[in-house]
Amino acid sequence: MRLAVEGSEGPIFTADGGSRRESFYDTEAHRGYDSRGWLWSLGYFAGEIRKDCPLTLIAATEAWHTV
Amino acid sequence: MARANGLGGYASATITGAITRRYHGLLIAAQPPPLGRMVVLEDLEVDIELEDGSVANMREKGRFRDFTLNMGLPSWRYELDEVVIETSIVVPSRQNIVHFTLRSLSDGRRLRLRLRPLINFRPRGTGQPGALIGLYAYRPGQPVRG
Numbered sequence: 019m020r021l022a023v024e025g026s027e028g029p030i031f032t033a034d035g036g037s038r039r040e041s042f043y044d045t046e047a048h049r050g051y052d053s054r055g056w057l058w059s060l061g062y063f064a065g066e067i068r069k070d071c072p073l074t075l076i077a078a079t080e081a082w083h084t085v
Numbered sequence: 086m087a088r089a090n091g092l093g094g095y096a097s098a099t100i101t102g103a104i105t106r107r108y109h110g111l112l113i114a115a116q117p118p119p120l121g122r123m124v125v126l127e128d129l130e131v132d133i134e135l136e137d138g139s140v141a142n143m144r145e146k147g148r149f150r151d152f153t154l155n156m157g158l159p160s161w162r163y164e165l166d167e168v169v170i171e172t173s174i175v176v177p178s179r180q181n182i183v184h185f186t187l188r189s190l191s192d193g194r195r196l197r198l199r200l201r202p203l204i205n206f207r208p209r210g211t212g213q214p215g216a217l218i219g220l221y222a223y224r225p226g227q228p229v230r231g
Contacts (some may be wrong), residue, residue, distance in 0.1 A: 062201040071186035
C-alpha cells in the first residue's frame with residue numbers, strides 16, 4: 019500500500035517505530051461473531067488545516083504514477 | 086455508507102464514521118486472485134492539537150454533528166474545541182485508491198492534525214491477520230507527478 023498526504027504547508031511524517039493495537043468490532047460482537055482483531059500503525063502524518071486549506075491523505079494499492 | 090470503485094473494492098463505515106464490522110474500512114482493495122478483496126487501510130486515527138497544547142482524538146472527544154451525501158460523496162462533521170471539522174471520502178473510479186480529506190469549516194483558526202493510518206492486510210471479513218503484523222515494514226517513497 020502507498021500512502022501520501024497533500025495540502026497544508028509541508029506535512030511531516032513521523033515514523034514512531036510501528037505499533038500494534040487491538041481492534042474491536044462492535045456490531046460483530048452484538049451478533050455473536052468474532053469481534054477482535056489487530057491493526058498496525060507505522061507512524062503518523064502531521065499537518066495543518068484551516069478554512070480553504072484542507073489536508074488529504076491518499077491511500078492506494080496502485081503504482082505511484084497512478085496515485 | 087459504502088463507496089465502490091467499480092473493481093470490487095470500496096470504502097465503508099457507519100454513518101458516524103465508526104468502524105464496527107470486519108468488512109468496514111477506508112480502503113478495501115480489489116486484488117488479483119488468489120487475494121481477492123483485501124482490507125488494507127482499515128481506519129485513520131485523527132488527533133487534534135488543541136490551543137492549550139493537549140491532544141484530543143476527533144472521534145472520541147469530538148461531537149458528531151452530521152453525515153451528508155453531496156452528489157454521492159460522503160462527508161462527516163465533528164465539532165471539537167469550538168471548531169467544526171469536515172471529513173470526506175473520494176473513491177476514484179476503477180482505481181484502488183481512497184482520498185480522505187479533512188477541512189475546517191470555522192473561520193480564523195489553524196488546526197494542527199496528526200493522521201495515524203491503521204493498517205491490516207487481511208481478506209475482507211476474516212480476522213486472523215495478527216500473525217502477519219510483525220512482518221510489516223515501511224519504505225519512504227515519492228509520488229510521481231507529471
